[in-house]
Amino acid sequence: MSVTLDDIRAAAGRIRGHVIETPLIRDEALSERLGQPVWLKCEYRQTTGAFKLRGATNAILSLPPDALARGVVTASTGNHGRAVAHAARAIGVPATICLSRLVPDNKVQAIRDLGAEVRIIGASQDEAMVEVARAVASEGMTEIPPFDHEAVVAGQGTLGLEIAPVEAEAVLVPLSGGGLAAGVAVAIKALSPATRVIGLTMENGAAMAASLVAGHPVEVVETPSLADSLGGGIGFQNRVTFALCRALLDDVILLHEAEIAQAIRHLGRAGHIVEGAAAVGHAALLAGRFVPKGPTVTILSGANIDPALHARIMAGASEAA
Ligand SMILES: *Cc1c(COP(=O)(O)O)cnc(C)c1O
Numbered sequence: 257m258s259v260t261l262d263d264i265r266a267a268a269g270r271i272r273g274h275v276i277e278t279p280l281i282r283d284e285a286l287s288e289r290l291g292q293p294v295w296l297k298c299e300y301r302q303t304t305g306a307f308k309l310r311g312a313t314n315a316i317l318s319l320p321p322d323a324l325a326r327g328v329v330t331a332s333t334g335n336h337g338r339a340v341a342h343a344a345r346a347i348g349v350p351a352t353i354c355l356s357r358l359v360p361d362n363k364v365q366a367i368r369d370l371g372a373e374v375r376i377i378g379a380s381q382d383e384a385m386v387e388v389a390r391a392v393a394s395e396g397m398t399e400i401p402p403f404d405h406e407a408v409v410a411g412q413g414t415l416g417l418e419i420a421p422v423e424a425e426a427v428l429v430p431l432s433g434g435g436l437a438a439g440v441a442v443a444i445k446a447l448s449p450a451t452r453v454i455g456l457t458m459e460n461g462a463a464m465a466a467s468l469v470a471g472h473p474v475e476v477v478e479t480p481s482l483a484d485s486l487g488g489g490i491g492f493q494n495r496v497t498f499a500l501c502r503a504l505l506d507d508v509i510l511l512h513e514a515e516i517a518q519a520i521r522h523l524g525r526a527g528h529i530v531e532g533a534a535a536v537g538h539a540a541l542l543a544g545r546f547v548p549k550g551p552t553v554t555i556l557s558g559a560n561i562d563p564a565l566h567a568r569i570m571a572g573a574s575e576a577a
Contacts, residue, residue, distance in 0.1 A: 306485070410439060
């Protein structure tokens with residue numbers, strides 16, 4: 257395996273003090289209703305509002321001093337971009353985030369507020385990625401990829417170390433590029449081998465799910481989803497996460513938008529303000545798409561939902577747009 261339990265343990269030591277160990281709490285109402293204990297890993301309470309801080313911090317702290325001095329770069333607008341900006345500032349390393357002109361001003365400002373240099377390049381994510389490649393080649397920056405990287409996967413896997421003591425029958429993990437699912441699965445399969453690890457994603461544009469079915473990385477057509485953090489491809493040249501997900505995930509379940517909306521509402525009423533990507537495990541449990549056969553852990557992976565969208569969903573909406 258390209259990432260091992262030892263790598264994850266080393267990551268946990270490296271990132272200690274830079275991330276929080278988030279609460280693991282029992283959902284009493286849902287446990288009662290489903291007849292099995294259901295645990296919520298409240299990772300949406302992580303600094304920067306998502307688990308991505310674990311992987312980004314581990315990847316940056318794994319760099320040699322000369323690379324640190326030249327700085328890090330990425331093209332993400334979402335939770336990964338925030339994580340890289342935050343981790344770099346905390347460690348004292350320059351961070352550059354390349355964004356397209358289409359990224360809304362409030363998102364650009366939020367990244368500047370985290371202390372990163374923002375470069376606005378071109379009219380698409382692809383053009384922003386070209387600028388990342390240029391900064392790597394001509395300025396000696398190091399790219400911190402969002403998922404397909406050993407140190408990123410090992411960092412996300414530290415969540416698995418915190419969940420393994422439950423010795424659950426199943427762990428429900430949100431799945432996009434597969435950095436989270438791969439890291440958690442490596443830790444869980446090593447420490448609690450009887451536990452099943454299930455990937456959860458949205459029906460609309462699930463690239464990893466389609467790739468696992470095809471047996472190789474494929475592209476899918478994306479449509480807007482409440483689980484926007486689960487969008488994007490896995491890369492045709494995927495090195496790390498596809499093989500790990502193929503080897504270690506026991507199943508993948510695709511959720512409809514209405515099921516995700518119902519889960520956001522259910523969690524919101526219980527005081528967990530989470531984004532759609534974080535609610536997919538809950539969605540599977542509530543809709544009967546995953547029937548627990550024993551103790552079950554679901555990872556609430558992130559909090560970064562537009563407050564106006566959250567309010568619309570709480571009032572009954574089921575669509576992203
Ligand atoms: C990135 C992200 C995911 C998916 O993680 P991958 O490693 O890309 O599979 C899930 N939830 C949230 C909140 C995210 O930001």
